Amino acid sequence: MNITDLIAFLASACAVIFVLVPHECAHAIAAYLNGDPTAKTMGRISLNPVKHFDPIGFLCCALVGFGWAKPVPINPYNFKNYKKGMFFTAIAGVVVNYMIAFIFYAFYAAFSKYAYVEMALSNRAMFYFAVFINTFLYNAFLFSLCVFVFNLLPFYPLDGFRVIEALTRPINPVHRFLRQYGQIILLLLIFESFLCGILSRYVEWANYIDILGYVLTFARKIVGYPIVMAWSWI
Numbered sequence: 001m002n003i004t005d006l007i008a009f010l011a012s013a014c015a016v017i018f019v020l021v022p023h024e025c026a027h028a029i030a031a032y033l034n035g036d037p038t039a040k041t042m043g044r045i046s047l048n049p050v051k052h053f054d055p056i057g058f059l060c061c062a063l064v065g066f067g068w069a070k071p072v073p074i075n076p077y078n079f080k081n082y083k084k085g086m087f088f089t090a091i092a093g094v095v096v097n098y099m100i101a102f103i104f105y106a107f108y109a110a111f112s113k114y115a116y117v118e119m120a121l122s123n124r125a126m127f128y129f130a131v132f133i134n135t136f137l138y139n140a141f142l143f144s145l146c147v148f149v150f151n152l153l154p155f156y157p158l159d160g161f162r163v164i165e166a167l168t169r170p171i172n173p174v175h176r177f178l179r180q181y182g183q184i185i186l187l188l189l190i191f192e193s194f195l196c197g198i199l200s201r202y203v204e205w206a207n208y209i210d211i212l213g214y215v216l217t218f219a220r221k222i223v224g225y226p227i228v229m230a231w232s233w234i
Contacts, residue, residue, distance in 0.1 A: 004131055011132045015139035016058060017049050019100060019147055020069040023093035024052040027072040030092035034085035036078035044072050060190050068147075071157055083166050090162030094148045098223075101144035105227050106234075108137035141227075142220060149219040150212075156182030 025047055028039035043051055057068035079085025112134055119130035151159040156179045168175045189212050196213065199206035207213060 003128065007128050007132050008135045011135035012139050013058075015136050015143050018136075018140055019097060019143040020057070021047055021049050021052050022096050022100065023147060023151075024069045024072050026092040026096040027074075027089055030089040031072065031074045031079075031085070034088060035080040036074050036076070036085065036089075038075045038078065039072045042073060060194075068151070068158075086162060086166035090159045090166060094151050094159055097144040097148040097151075101141050101148065101224065102227050102230070104137055104140040104144065105224075106231050108134070108141055109231055111137055141224070145219040145224045146216055149215055149223055153186070153215075154178055154182070155186045156180075158182075158186070 025045060028044040028046075031038065032040045032045060039045060046052075052069040054068060054070040057070075060068075074089060076082055076086050079089075116130050116134050120127045152163075154160040154164055161178055161182055164175060164178065170176070193210050193212035196206045196210035200210075
């Protein structure tokens with residue numbers, strides 16, 4: 001790994017933190033506004049990364065583009081309206097991620113068009129700084145989209161499962177299956193994606209069986225398309 005790769009990795013790690021922390025903070029705020037003070041009393045209404053850091057989720061996001069922070073604790077029985085509170089608390093994080101993606105694509109587009117080349121050509125120190133900023137801005141956009149889509153997958157304990165939990169009863173067989181086996185399925189998908197990433201260096205067919213890779217492509221090309229087009233028009 002050369003110094004440029006190291007700087008790009010550090011920028012990516014910063015982008016992961018920047019994307020995951022507001023996601024969890026949004027859950028905590030939404031829960032509090034809906035009547036549950038659990039997250040607030042535990043100090044989770046905070047942008048301090050230490051409050052939300054989950055080493056495994058952080059590592060997964062850095063390696064395969066999908067990950068999570070420490071889940072925000074909630075007591076849904078404190079909600080003023082159970083289903084409404086569960087639903088809005090569940091979607092709060094992904095809504096914030098899409099907003100981050102929208103804003104940071106504008107920063108990335110402006111920086112790459114008007115500042116990147118000039119800074120990169122000025123001197124070596126500015127070149128490394130330009131690489132860091134450009135990588136950080138783009139990955140903040142890209143990781144936000146990935147976290148948005150990833151967290152809407154219907155597997156426990158992701159936000160997509162919480163949405164299902166808000167809209168169905170616990171006796172629902174789909175609900176019970178996803179709660180019981182969702183985390184196992186999720187970990188298998190992440191492991192499969194990581195393994196495909198390694199194999200793709202040696203065999204091309206590995207890319208075609210990377211299930212989360214398709215989710216990543218969907219996030220970038222489909223979910224991110226309105227953002228790219230909106231800023232192109234602007």
